[in-house]
Amino acid sequence: NAGVTQTPKFRILKIGQSMTLQCTQDMNHNYMYWYRQDPGMGLKLIYYSVGAGITDKGEVPNGYNVSRSTTEDFPLRLELAAPSQTSVYFCASSSREGGGYTFGSGTRLTVV
Amino acid sequence: QQQVKQSPQSLIVQKGGISIINCAYENTAFDYFPWYQQFPGKGPALLIAIRPDVSEKKEGRFTISFNKSAKQFSLHIMDSQPGDSATYFCAPWVAGNKLTFGGGTRVLVKP
Numbered sequence: 001n002a003g004v005t006q007t008p009k010f011r012i013l014k015i016g017q018s019m020t021l022q023c024t025q026d027m028n029h030n031y032m033y034w035y036r037q038d039p040g041m042g043l044k045l046i047y048y049s050v051g052a053g054i055t056d057k058g059e060v061p062n063g064y065n066v067s068r069s070t071t072e073d074f075p076l077r078l079e080l081a082a083p084s085q086t087s088v089y090f091c092a093s094s095s096r097e098g099g100g101y102t103f104g105s106g107t108r109l110t111v112v
Numbered sequence: 113q114q115q116v117k118q119s120p121q122s123l124i125v126q127k128g129g130i131s132i133i134n135c136a137y138e139n140t141a142f143d144y145f146p147w148y149q150q151f152p153g154k155g156p157a158l159l160i161a162i163r164p165d166v167s168e169k170k171e172g173r174f175t176i177s178f179n180k181s182a183k184q185f186s187l188h189i190m191d192s193q194p195g196d197s198a199t200y201f202c203a204p205w206v207a208g209n210k211l212t213f214g215g216g217t218r219v220l221v222k223p
Contacts, residue, residue, distance in 0.1 A: 100161070
């Protein structure tokens with residue numbers, strides 16, 4: 001059972017470039033989330049989804065976009081990358097709101 | 113967004129000692145109090161959780177205690193081991209909202 005899979009694990013972007021962080025879960029969870037974690041800090045919610053076709057903003061959505069066309073996939077899109085988006089990005093899923101979250105292993109993104 | 117204050121930011125404890133991490137919150141209506149454990153280079157993983165109708169829960173060497181009047185819940189790691197060295201996050205949850213993570217506590221257990 002793979003759980004939550006994130007790709008890529010590492011990426012270096014130049015300022016102004018765009019990329020998509022991939023997230024897939026095989027647990028049939030309805031709820032999915034994207035968090036960012038800056039060095040030595042907690043996790044901040046970027047976007048979340050309560051099911052296919054439904055997404056909503058979290059605490060820090062600016063500069064990001066998401067889509068949820070299937071239950072399994074929840075990609076995060078960065079448009080016009082900025083140095084402030086240098087962070088580690090975690091995708092998570094849960095079977096119910098507030099339930100135990102299962103996190104992926106993260107994507108370490110550096111914008112130079 | 114609920115306010116959650118976690119303390120201390122970092123903690124060094126000798127092997128066999130007790131690690132205590134506190135989480136103070138503003139809202140009085142939390143429905144679920146999980147703690148997550150994160151090892152370097154990994155995503156957080158659910159460690160232990162408690163409901164507000166229970167004042168204490170113990171799982172192995174890990175205990176959550178809940179002080180409703182002080183609006184605080186704590187994680188105790190008994191007989192701390194080097195393998196417990198990790199960052200710990202509280203993440204109290206209110207129905208209708210998403211988990212709000214505390215700032216994290218980095219625990220280092222010295223052999």
